[in-house]
Every structure is written in C-alpha cells, then in structure tokens.
Amino acid sequence: MADWMSQQGTVGEALTRQGISRRSLLKYSSYLATLLALPPTSSQAIAQALAGAKRQSVIWLSFQECTGCIESLTRSFSPSVEEMIFNLISLDYQETLQAAAGEAAERARLEAMEANKGKYVVVVDGSVSTRDGGIYSTAAGKTNLEVLKETAKDALAILSVGTCSSFGGIPRAHPNPTGAEPVSAIITDKPIINVSGCPPMPEVIAGTIAYLVTFGKLPELDHLGRPKPFFGDNIHDRCYRRPFYDQGKFAKSFDDAGAREGWCLYELGCKGPVTYNACATIKWNGNTSFPIQSGHGCLGCSEPNFWDAGSFYKPLPGRMTGAGEAVLGAAAVGAVAGAGSAFIARRRKAAASDPSASPSVPEGADQ
Amino acid sequence: MSPRDVGHDGGQFAQVSTGMAHAVEREIGQHLLALAHDGTEAAIDLRSIPMSDADRAELEESLGRGEVSATLDAMGRSDIWETAHAGVWWVRHFGTEGQVMAERIEIARVPDILRADPADVEAAAIRLGRARDFIDAHADSVAGG
Ligand code: SF4
Numbered sequence: 337m338a339d340w341m342s343q344q345g346t347v348g349e350a351l352t353r354q355g356i357s358r359r360s361l362l363k364y365s366s367y368l369a370t371l372l373a374l375p376p377t378s379s380q381a382i383a384q385a386l387a388g389a390k391r392q393s394v395i396w397l398s399f400q401e402c403t404g405c406i407e408s409l410t411r412s413f414s415p416s417v418e419e420m421i422f423n424l425i426s427l428d429y430q431e432t433l434q435a436a437a438g439e440a441a442e443r444a445r446l447e448a449m450e451a452n453k454g455k456y457v458v459v460v461d462g463s464v465s466t467r468d469g470g471i472y473s474t475a476a477g478k479t480n481l482e483v484l485k486e487t488a489k490d491a492l493a494i495l496s497v498g499t500c501s502s503f504g505g506i507p508r509a510h511p512n513p514t515g516a517e518p519v520s521a522i523i524t525d526k527p528i529i530n531v532s533g534c535p536p537m538p539e540v541i542a543g544t545i546a547y548l549v550t551f552g553k554l555p556e557l558d559h560l561g562r563p564k565p566f567f568g569d570n571i572h573d574r575c576y577r578r579p580f581y582d583q584g585k586f587a588k589s590f591d592d593a594g595a596r597e598g599w600c601l602y603e604l605g606c607k608g609p610v611t612y613n614a615c616a617t618i619k620w621n622g623n624t625s626f627p628i629q630s631g632h633g634c635l636g637c638s639e640p641n642f643w644d645a646g647s648f649y650k651p652l653p654g655r656m657t658g659a660g661e662a663v664l665g666a667a668a669v670g671a672v673a674g675a676g677s678a679f680i681a682r683r684r685k686a687a688a689s690d691p692s693a694s695p696s697v698p699e700g701a702d703q
Numbered sequence: 704m705s706p707r708d709v710g711h712d713g714g715q716f717a718q719v720s721t722g723m724a725h726a727v728e729r730e731i732g733q734h735l736l737a738l739a740h741d742g743t744e745a746a747i748d749l750r751s752i753p754m755s756d757a758d759r760a761e762l763e764e765s766l767g768r769g770e771v772s773a774t775l776d777a778m779g780r781s782d783i784w785e786t787a788h789a790g791v792w793w794v795r796h797f798g799t800e801g802q803v804m805a806e807r808i809e810i811a812r813v814p815d816i817l818r819a820d821p822a823d824v825e826a827a828a829i830r831l832g833r834a835r836d837f838i839d840a841h842a843d844s845v846a847g848g
Contacts, residue, residue: 348822352822352826356778357777357820357823358820358822358823359775359777359816359820359823360777360778362815362816362820363775363777363778363781363796363804363805363816364778366794366796366804366805366807366816367796367804367805369748369805370748370750370751370805373751375746375748376746376747376748376751376807376809377744377745377746379746379815380815387822420778622798622800622802623802623803
C-alpha cells in the first residue's frame with residue numbers, strides 16, 4: 337500500500353500533499369450529496385467538513401471471502417472516486433493492498449490498534465468460521481475468530497462490507513461446513529454497519545465511509561443494519577421495468593418476444609420485489625447498467641440467505657405490490673411546480689441526517 | 704425498438720418526455736425570485752430526480768445558453784455554463800473516464816466551484832513565494848544563461 341494511504345493528519349492536508357485542489361473536493365462533495373440524497377446546497381458544507389476532518393484510521397480484515405468486495409471498491413468505475421476515498425481514510429492494514437508481509441504486517445495491525453485505540457474503524461469482508469474454534473480459516477497462525485475479537489475490542493465501529501460479513505453469505509449457505517457466521521453474530525457490543533451485496537456497490541462502500549468521516553456518526557440504518565440512504569428503497573420500486581409489472585406484461589423466457597420488448601422479469605425469478613439495494617438507481621460500471629437492465633432478474637444478493645432462498649429462476653410466491661410509486665408514476669406527479677424537490681424530499685426521509693445543518697468534524701461515532 | 708436496444712438499456716423510459724422538465728423549470732423560477740429578492744442561493748440535483756434523457760435534453764434546450772461558460776479540469780472535466788437566464792447555471796461534472804458524476808442547476812450569482820478556495824490560494828502563494836526565492840537565489844546563473 338502506498339505510504340500516503342496510511343498517513344495520519346487531516347483530509348485537507350492529505351489532498352494538498354497529493355496536489356488535489358479544493359475544487360476537486362467540492363466536486364466530489366457534489367457527487368456525495370447526490371449519492372446520499374442530501375440537499376445539493378450541502379456540498380460546500382460537506383467539502384469544508386471533510387477538509388478539516390482527521391483521516392479515519394481503518395483496519396481492514398478479510399476473512400472467508402472471494403476478494404470481490406475489495407475488487408469492487410478498487411476497480412470502481414472512476415479511479416478518481418477510489419483515490420478520493422483513500423484520501424479520507426488512513427488504511428493502516430489491508431492484506432491484499434499492503435506491501436508489508438508476515439510479521440511486519442501483523443505488527444502494523446497491532447501498532448495501528450494501539451495508536452488509535454477506541455478511534456479506529458474495522459472494515460470486515462468475509463464471514464467468520466466458528467466451527468471447531470474457527471480453525472477452518474486462519475492467517476498468521478490465528479483464527480479469523482480470534483483476530484476479529486482482538487481487533488474489534490478497541491474499535492469505534494465496524495463496517496461489514498459484503499453479504500458474507502453482513503449476513504454470512506455464500507460460506508454460510510447450506511450445509512455451512514465451516515460454521516460461518518456474520519460479524520454481528522460474534523461482536524455484539526460495537527456499532528455495526530452492514531453494507532451488503534455480493535459484491536456491494538463501490539459507491540455504497542465509498543459513500544458510507546465518506547458519511548462516517550464527514551458527519552462523525554453512523555448513518556441511519558434499516559432493520560438489518562444497512563445504511564438507509566442506499567438500502568431504503570427496494571429494487572422493484574425503482575425498476576424501470578415496473579410499468580410492465582403493473583400492466584401484467586411478463587417475459588416468459590429469456591428470449592421470447594416479451595423479453596425483447598423489455599417486459600418485467602418477475603416470472604423468470606426476479607427477486608427485485610424483496611431486495612433492498614441501490615442497483616436500480618446508481619447502477620454498475622459508471623451508471624451503465626444493472627442485472628435487470630442487462631436482461632436477467634435480480635438475484636437478491638444483498639439480502640440474508642439469498643443463496644438458499646430457492647431457485648434464482650423460480651418466481652416469488654404471489655404477485656407482490658411494492659411500497660412505493662413506480663418510476664413513471666412519480667414522474668407524472670412532476671407536472672406541478674416544485675415536484676423535483678418533492679421527490680427528493682421523499683428520498684430524503686430515508687437519508688441519514690439533516691443535511692442543511694453543517695456537518696460536524698468527526699470526533700467519534702455517537703450512536 | 705431493436706432487440707439490442709431492449710437488451711442494453713431496456714429503456715423506453717429514456718426516450719419518454721414526462722413533463723418533468725417543465726416542473727423543474729418552474730422550480731428554478733421560484734428560486735430565481737428568491738435570489739433576486741434577498742440573495743438566497745439554491746441548487747437542484749438533476750440526478751436525484753427521475754428525469755429521462757429526453758427530459759434533460761428538453762430542459763437544457765429550454766433554458767438555453769447565456770454569456771458565460773467555463774471548463775474545469777479537476778478530477779475529470781466539468782462543464783459549467785450560465786443559461787439564458789442570468790443567475791441560473793448548469794453544472795455538469797464528469798469523472799476521469801468521461802461518465803457524468805453529478806449534474807445540477809445552481810441558482811447563484813457565481814457557482815461556488817468557480818471561486819478559488821482560500822486553502823488553494825494559500826498553497827499557491829506559498830508555492831509562488833518559493834519559486835520567487837529560488838529565482839532570487841539563482842539570479843546570477845539565470846541572468847548569465
Ligand atoms: S419484478 Fe423485477 S424486473 Fe419486474 S419490475 Fe420488479 S424488479 Fe423489475
């Protein structure tokens with residue numbers, strides 16, 4: 337890992353060292369305001385808070401995982417987003433990215449824990465093996481279970497990145513030979529944010545970290561511990577195929593006339609109606625597409641037990657009715673003045689903070 | 704619509720004009736009144752509103768182009784222009800790979816992002832000071848070629 341990735345100091349200092357202008361920060365803040373559904377006028381306050389904020393010490397632990405989560409972040413569509421997020425944090429330990437190996441690497445983790453006692457954030461990707469004392473997944477002679485408990489002890493908060501660390505994911509799928517469990521089943525005395533998805537969206541990982549650094553607190557979470565700004569809506573309510581669902585127009589196979597007309601994929605097993613994530617709005621690969629747009633139903637990968645929830649190609653039982661309005665329904669409301677704001681206000685109910693208030697420089701998570 | 708269109712963007716929605724452009728324009732009008740009255744600035748995040756591509760094009764055309772336009776080169780390009788209505792700015796931020804990261808209408812005398820930030824000014828002054836010192840210290844060799 338590059339030296340500057342693990343340097344302390346403020347975000348502003350880090351940017352100056354990198355030769356990144358405050359205009360870039362303001363531009364990134366505009367992007368964050370969009371992502372987090374905050375009022376567009378808050379971008380200047382976000383930029384100021386970020387510039388003065390201390391870089392958040394982060395210790396990233398990888399357990400029973402496929403490296404897809406860190407790949408999702410580091411291969412995000414825009415190198416600039418990735419670079420910016422690494423300016424917000426001091427990445428003190430990350431096995432895949434760090435240059436140090438062996439004992440030096442372990443020493444780095446222990447030193448970061450000591451230096452930032454009570455203030456560091458632990459990011460975990462992967463589930464934790466618990467069967468037979470957790471011996472099915474070990475590194476440097478220690479089980480993941482031991483390392484998690486040891487590292488979480490003095491942490492400020494834990495960010496479970498990906499469905500494996502949030503809910504157990506694929507390692508926990510039947511018959512779960514390693515006794516895989518999510519972080520929340522093991523650590524019960526620390527605030528935990530679940531950023532689920534297999535993999536999670538890079539914008540959601542980055543946006544959640546940026547929220548923590550900017551506001552110095554956890555975003556509002558849903559009943560599964562996921563940040564509401566990203567997991568407040570289900571895919572079905574934001575799906576552009578929704579008008580076809582409402583009209584009862586369904587593709588019956590992947591290459592029939594209905595599929596070619598872009599009809600709803602419900603009868604082909606789409607799990608959009610029971611899945612909460614931001615794929616339908618933020619989309620993947622720089623807003624290019626998402627599975628449903630590419631012609632395949634949603635697998636529901638950000639939900640617990642998605643792997644064991646029946647066939648990906650079997651329709652959900654019974655026609656579901658979504659909680660929100662269909663996209664075109666909301667647009668039709670737009671015929672009145674101020675409809676843009678009204679729509680945003682509705683989204684903002686799910687957003688985490690009163691954005692018109694100046695964000696505070698983080699002292700520590702207060703939730 | 705060709706099968707390729709459906710497979711890729713499925714998007715009849717992209718082509719539909721929903722009336723949203725008209726609604727946003729009215730909202731801009733209200734904010735502009737506030738700017739004229741007491742200087743209150745506002746912004747509308749176009750990516751947070753369910754606007755189709757057709758809606759965005761309609762809004763862009765109807766707001767027109769004014770006297771000022773600027774290109775910013777910071778973490779990718781940004782195009783900023785004053786619309787035909789003084790105080791109404793279109794700000795379009797691109798990422799380093801040319802994709803739109805954020806797009807907003809700002810109702811302000813000057814968009815914040817065009818002003819030089821005090822921290823950047825300070826850093827520039829220090830840099831320039833150092834350059835001056837360097838030139839002064841090497842004046843002889845510089846003058847002597
Ligand atoms: S069932 Fe799936 S494809 Fe159909 S509208 Fe809902 S999310 Fe979209």
